[in-house]
Amino acid sequence: GEDVEQSLFLSVREGDSSVINCTYTDSSSTYLYWYKQEPGAGLQLLTYIFSNMDMKQDQRLTVLLNKKDKHLSLRIADTQTGDSAIYFCAVGGATNKLIFGTGTLLAVQP
Amino acid sequence: SQTIHQWPATLVQPVGSPLSLECTVEGTSNPNLYWYRQAAGRGLQLLFYSVGIGQISSEVPQNLSASRPQDRQFILSSKKLLLSDSGFYLCAWSVQAYEQYFGPGTRLTVT
Numbered sequence: 001g002e003d004v005e006q007s008l009f010l011s012v013r014e015g016d017s018s019v020i021n022c023t024y025t026d027s028s029s030t031y032l033y034w035y036k037q038e039p040g041a042g043l044q045l046l047t048y049i050f051s052n053m054d055m056k057q058d059q060r061l062t063v064l065l066n067k068k069d070k071h072l073s074l075r076i077a078d079t080q081t082g083d084s085a086i087y088f089c090a091v092g093g094a095t096n097k098l099i100f101g102t103g104t105l106l107a108v109q110p
Numbered sequence: 111s112q113t114i115h116q117w118p119a120t121l122v123q124p125v126g127s128p129l130s131l132e133c134t135v136e137g138t139s140n141p142n143l144y145w146y147r148q149a150a151g152r153g154l155q156l157l158f159y160s161v162g163i164g165q166i167s168s169e170v171p172q173n174l175s176a177s178r179p180q181d182r183q184f185i186l187s188s189k190k191l192l193l194s195d196s197g198f199y200l201c202a203w204s205v206q207a208y209e210q211y212f213g214p215g216t217r218l219t220v221t
Contacts (some may be wrong), residue, residue: 033209034129042212043154086152096142096161096207100154 006089006101013109016020018076020104022089025070030093032065034074037086041068046074053088076106084108112137116201116213120175129188131216133201136182141203144182144210145176148198160184194206196220 003025012018024032030051035043049056049063049072056063062075072091076083089101113136123129135141147158158168158176166176172191177185184201196219202210 010191031208040215040217042214043202045209045211048209082142088154090210092207092209094207096146096159096204097156098204102153105152 002029002091002099004091004099004101005091006087006104008102009105009107010107011107012079014079014081016079018074018079018083018104018106018108020074020076020087020089022072022074022101023070024072024089024091024099026091026093026099027067027070028094029070029091031091032063032072033090033092033098034061034063034072035090035100036090039085043088048089078102079106079108081108096106112203113213114201114203114211114213116199116216118216119214120217120219122219122221123191125193126190129186129191129195129218131186131199131201131218133184133186133213135203138182138203138205140181141205142207142210143178144153144202144204145184145186146200146202148200148215150197154200158186191220193220 006022033048034046037043060077064073086103088103090098092098115134121185144159146154160178199216204210
């Protein structure tokens with residue numbers, strides 16, 4: 001079945017850029033999403049990209065998609081302490097379900 | 111605008127007791143609805159999803175069940191809770207196969 005993988009942990013200093021990576025197996029994935037989860041809260045949709053795009057920028061967030069390698073990344077510019085959270089990659093397309101990665105815990109050091 | 115509600119926010123229940131968690135969505139019609147569980151290891155496990163009233167798909171065999179009595183209401187139930195049912199339960203909605211929007215979650219502790 002479909003598999004989505006992420007590294008478990010990333011630590012950066014405040015003001016630096018963060019890059020969170022995700023790989024997936026289903027080449028028919030049409031929609032790719034990034035969610036943010038703060039402690040004790042639900043998941044918040046941050047941004048998304050369609051499979052016919054290579055890049056999408058939204059303020060401090062940049063999503064890059066390498067469809068050939070099935071690799072998705074989320075870059076956060078000028079990372080702030082408020083960006084500390086778990087970030088989930090999710091892919092979908094052919095069914096009514098999204099497949100979520102295991103989440104990457106981003107820790108921002110002051 | 112659309113909003114999604116879950117209650118209760120937290121729940122502590124003894125082993126063997128019943129469970130009922132409720133999720134309601136406002137501002138949209140005929141949404142897909144989902145129940146997830148997030149254990150301490152933080153991955154999301156899809157439990158049930160529904161594409162319409164009375165239509166429930168179960169993803170993982172377990173002692174939980176789901177029902178959709180109304181278009182925008184999704185209920186997660188159990189007749190007898192197990193210790194392993196503890197976790198953070200998240201409800202989500204979507205339009206067709208697109209992005210999902212999550213509720214605030216219910217923290218369940220089974221003692």
